[in-house]
Amino acid sequence: MKTAAKSSNTGAAGSGCNKMAAPPPSRAEAEAAVRTLIRWAGDDPDREGLVGTPERVVRTFEEVYAGYRENPADLLGSTFTDVGGYEEMVLVRDIPFHSHCEHHMVPFVGRAHIAYYPAGGVVGLSKFARLVDAYARRLQTQETLTTQIADTIETHLSPRGTAVMIEAEHMCMSMRGVQKQGSLTVTTRFGGVFRDDPAEQVRFFTLLRCGRDRTAG
Numbered sequence: 001m002k003t004a005a006k007s008s009n010t011g012a013a014g015s016g017c018n019k020m021a022a023p024p025p026s027r028a029e030a031e032a033a034v035r036t037l038i039r040w041a042g043d044d045p046d047r048e049g050l051v052g053t054p055e056r057v058v059r060t061f062e063e064v065y066a067g068y069r070e071n072p073a074d075l076l077g078s079t080f081t082d083v084g085g086y087e088e089m090v091l092v093r094d095i096p097f098h099s100h101c102e103h104h105m106v107p108f109v110g111r112a113h114i115a116y117y118p119a120g121g122v123v124g125l126s127k128f129a130r131l132v133d134a135y136a137r138r139l140q141t142q143e144t145l146t147t148q149i150a151d152t153i154e155t156h157l158s159p160r161g162t163a164v165m166i167e168a169e170h171m172c173m174s175m176r177g178v179q180k181q182g183s184l185t186v187t188t189r190f191g192g193v194f195r196d197d198p199a200e201q202v203r204f205f206t207l208l209r210c211g212r213d214r215t216a217g
């Protein structure tokens with residue numbers, strides 16, 4: 001049944017779930033599963049070009065699903081205050097990411113934009129890009145990804161405001177199924193002053209556009 005929500009994608013690192021997790025399959029079992037899928041696709045996993053493929057696919061899984069082995073909260077653990085009393089908006093825009101849709105396990109690819117109003121310290125700018133990857137490298141929906149990034153910032157930095165916007169193209173809509181190339185999905189999540197004051201949302205969108213008009217074709 002499509003509406004039955006069973007559990008989140010937080011994985012071992014961030015779950016807080018009391019249910020006993022099933023032991024993970026061995027590497028050999030994972031490689032055997034890939035061999036099965038190759039046969040399901042209609043090819044011969046023993047032919048020369050495919051012999052090493054199950055091992056490569058398992059290695060690729062380790063890379064693109066590395067987020068399950070990370071605790072995103074750790075990334076925001078240290079802040080610094082020696083920034084001249086800066087308390088205005090900080091926007092890190094155009095953070096590229098790739099994730100995998102949890103329905104079809106094919107990529108969705110896009111950019112994340114993150115803004116916040118610091119309160120009592122700023123976080124290193126690279127940490128936002130790391131935070132995006134920690135959640136993107138899991139099986140995801142774009143909505144969940146957006147919410148998880150915003151919630152983690154709100155919980156661990158307690159800023160005056162948080163804004164997260166994600167724009168992405170879903171391969172499950174372009175290479176299969178409905179086959180509509182180029183459509184972009186946009187999701188936003190606003191907290192604090194960004195949620196309460198529409199003028200702050202306008203500032204966010206204005207800064208996002210800043211400089212783009214010069215480069216637009």
Ligand SMILES: Nc1nc2c(ncn2[C@@H]2O[C@H](COP(=O)(O)OP(=O)(O)OP(=O)(O)O)[C@@H](O)[C@H]2O)c(=O)[nH]1
Pocket residue numbers: 002101102103140141142143170172173176177178
């Ligand atoms: N809301 C949301 N939907 C997504 C996301 N990624 C993929 N989907 C959608 O998930 C839906 C799954 O629909 P189903 O009807 O269960 O699966 P399906 O028969 O493969 O659907 P089609 O893609 O329409 O062929 C599709 O409409 C996808 O476009 C996402 O991040 N957010």
Ligand SMILES: [Zn+2]
Pocket residue numbers: 101102103104105106170172173
């Ligand atoms: Zn999909």
